[in-house]
Amino acid sequence: MKSILSLFLFLPVFAFAQNSIIVFPYTEESESFCDNYNVYNTKMAIQAIEEIYKYNAYNVIDTKSPMRKLQAENACYLDNNQIKNVLLGGWQSTYVEVAYQLHKTSQGNYFDLVLLFRDAASSDVLVSFKKTSKKRYSSNIKEFTHNLFETYFEEFIEQCNWAKSSGQKVDLSTMLIPSIAPAKKTDYSKGKKPKESKGVKEKKVTETVVAENFPLSDVDQNIPAFGKVNEYAVAVVIGNRAYRNKDVPEVKFARNDAKIMKSYLKSGLGFKEENIIYVEDATQADFNAIFGIKGNPKGKLFNYVKPNVSDVYIYYSGHGAPNPETNKGYFVPVDTDPSLIHFNGYSLDTFYENLGLVPYKSLTVIVDACFSGSSEGGMLLKNISPVFIKSENKVLRDENAVILTSAASEQVSSWYNEKYHSLFTYYYLKGLQGAADTNQDRKVSLGEMKAYIAENVPYMARRLNNREQTPEVTGDEQIILIQR
The missing domain is CATH 3.40.50.1460 (Rossmann fold)
Structure with missing residues (x-):
């Protein structure tokens, strides 16, 4: 676990300013955060949201480097909350989760974008935000996400600010959120490290490893x-x-x-x-x-x-x-x-x-x-x-x-x-x-x-x-x- 905690070194303290944000894929308890993070369309949706935040002068906290290190360390066996805590770094107080669904019809496609604004300490949902695009002949997830979030950015920020000041919480039990998980869940149990036997010290080997955990394009x-x-x-x-x-x-x-x-x-x-x-x-x-x-x-x-x-x-x-x-x-x-x-x-x-x-x-x-x-x-x-x-x-x-x-x-x-x-x-x-x-x-x-x-x-x-x-x-x- 010590090597996993070293991921904090990737998260510069100065990035956690008042207007900072970090964006995660929406992940249900039964799903894998690593699996959802590596879905190509999800990467594109997150990238689009990050771009809008940056345009509006927010400090967007990078998740790519620590996620690559985490995957290189075979640490995806950790539960979803542990992984989020590593990425949050202990300083960030809120985060945004993204889910989406593309609907294909003969008259064109339309797109649902769901954003959840959460409290980092409790994981409580403070704002649930869903918008649907107009129909168009496109399947470009990044473009759909960018256009919708750009249009409703100010409305979303207003709701987030109000929720933080009022202590509002949202009950998701009646809300249908589309799953963005891949069809097959990866078995990460092989990544678990065996416990060290008492009195026996594990030999440390220093090696330069280049991680190859690129998402699928x-x-x-x-x-x-x-x-x-x-x-x-x-x-x-x-x-x-x-x-x-x-x-x-x-x-x-x-x-x-x-x-x-x-x-x-x-x-x-x-x-x-x-x-x-x-x-x-x-x-x-x-x-x-x-x-x-x-x-x-x-x-x-x-x-x-x-x-x-x-x-x-x-x-x-x-x-x-x-x-x-x-x-x-x-x-x-x-x-x-x-x-x-x-x-x-x-x-x-x-x-x-x-x-x-x-x-x-x-x-x-x-x-x-x-x-x-x-x-x-x-x-x-x-x-x-x-x-x-x-x-x-x-x-x-x-x-x-x-x-x-x-x-x-x-x-x-x-x-x-x-x-x-x-x-x-x-x-x-x-x-x-x-x-x-x-x-x-x-x-x-x-x-x-x-x-x-x-x-x-x-x-x-x-x-x-x-x-x-x-x-x-x-x-x-x-x-x-x-x-x-």
Whole structure:
């Protein structure tokens, strides 16, 4: 419990000013706070409410960091009130709970928003507030929530202030509040820590752990189902997030990108689990073992492939870096010093040369990395100007090969924080999910994906980060990427 109480350190005392607020998901006693907190639409509803509070000069207390730590500590077995008390920090006297329900009709959808204003000490409800939207053809929970709360914000605040001064309490026994819990409750009992035996001290191990408890976004759910097994298809999926060199920033969503890409390969493209070479935080030794070394392509990938039968699929999310002296690009393994990238990186030239010697039937390469020396998280190489990476080999001209890269070599690849993915990977997955299927034939061709990505990624990069990001796509546009 001591480590859980350390979560208080995440809650700055100065945030608990008179006009401070914290927003929780409505959670019934039989439900799990952690489950409800991680529902994607609930995250969007809470975010919308927080944005309105911030606009009106309230200090909104962040719950994301302590919740991630709490989940990393496997502490979701705690009861709901214990978790709330950790997040409240002992200073906040009131909080708001949110519940909602979307009603779909042939004349449009309408949305119920329920807000409960509670006393932190007693959990008594001081105000119950329910509003219903007008019908519209939308299913955007965040937009519905934002519009309703913005319209009725002053009315809600007035009721809250009056309730605090009058001591009003609300009886919820006759009020029907929609449940926002997922269909299946998670069993967190395995997170309980065994009691320490008397006279025996537990050995403490210090370890750096990066929590991966991201909520599910829309592309993480409703993954297309192929319905067939691609018996000899082989994939390599690498997600490099945590770099060992202290000067190299993390790639925030790389592991999440890789994990969901693996799910799409298995469900949507028929890859067998045992034919997917999946590595998180790959070292230089991992790259050499998988793809081979210069002059010798016979690594694990080569050995997995059945000649002229295997479809090969490669996905990488992580850092790339240039060698400014040669204008050559390199993958950045997690044990790399980027200033010595020529010696301990993995060369793009070697990567493509060795792929050209693999006897694949078809090849798909997706590289979600930038090779400019900069990144969304900060600079890898200091005091350099952008360089234009040169890489020429037969794979780039092979009619059976498809290559997609997230940005031009001199650009930075963006993150999509709201979706918990890189910007490029999010729209690539969204395209596979069906958004790129413009002719509605239940197939997504390379041409359709190219158009979909070109329409969305550059626009969102400018909108979110005020920067240019132009993905590059090479291959026959008639090639089918996915068939549902």
